[in-house]
Amino acid sequence: MTKNISALRLLSAILLFALSLAMSCTDDHVVPEPVPNCNRLNGQSRAFPCEFEIEKLEFMSGSSNTAVAATLTPTDSLFAPGKEYSWQKTGTEDFLYRYKVQLTYKRIAEPPKGQENQYALYMTVGGIDTEDFLDWSADINTANMAVGETRSQFYIIDYHLNPWTPISLRMRLFSIVNLETYKKLQKTPYDYTAVRDRAESWIRFKAK
Structure with a gap:
């Protein structure tokens, strides 16, 4: 016993x-908790999870890499132009506002499997969701980027003005896109028309 x-x-x-x-x-x-699909402009879930999250967009002081003149977030995207911007006269009629900005972004989901994942940063003029107004596209550093990792990258933004429209600092839209996913979402059965619905993350910004 x-x-x-x-x-x-x-x-x-x-x-x-x-x-x-x-x-x-x-x-x-x-x-880790699974990343839910992000929402489209109409409030519905996107067909694929968003891979990235834009954390902030910093307008640098002149050409500085460290001095920040204004910090924008996806929920606060107005900035006040001032002495911090680099202003250049390019002719007798046309003028140029040139800003150096730093975009900070975070990977929040793995890239889709079974497709070639290449990325770009799109900027549209007027914040309009159409490629007809695509101002330029640039490379964005996402190589070997782990989920949860944050990176920053510098870009140059130009605003072209003239004497008869001196306040034409229109809305702009930055979009991080996965080129393959972007194309898929344009086609049936998805038929997404808005750039922001096809983008992995985006931020709109405008001068006050």
Whole structure:
């Protein structure tokens, strides 16, 4: 009888140790929550999860890499032009506002499997969701970028003005796009028309 009790106590101790070990391993290796699909402009879920999140867009002071004149976020995207911008006269009738900006973005989901994933940064003039108003596209550094990783990259934005329209600092739209996903979402059965619905992340910004 005494042997049986001792055996039961030993078995209980072993089970308790195993349970404690399993719980400690679980705490050290927490399974991340799945990233939900981001929403389209109409409030519906996008067909694919968004891969990136734009955290902020910083307008630098002149050509500086460190001095920030204004910081914009996706929910606060108005900036006040001032001495910080680099202003250049390019002729007798046309003028140029040139801004150096730093875009900070974070990968929040893995790229889709089974397709070639190449990325670009699109900027549209007027913040309009049509490629007819695409001002330019540029490379964006996403190589070997892990989920949860954040990077920053500098770009140059030009505003062309003239004397008869001196306040034409129109809305702009930055969009991070996966070129393959972007094309897929344009086609049936998705038929997305808005650039912002096809983009992985975007930010609109305008001078006050």
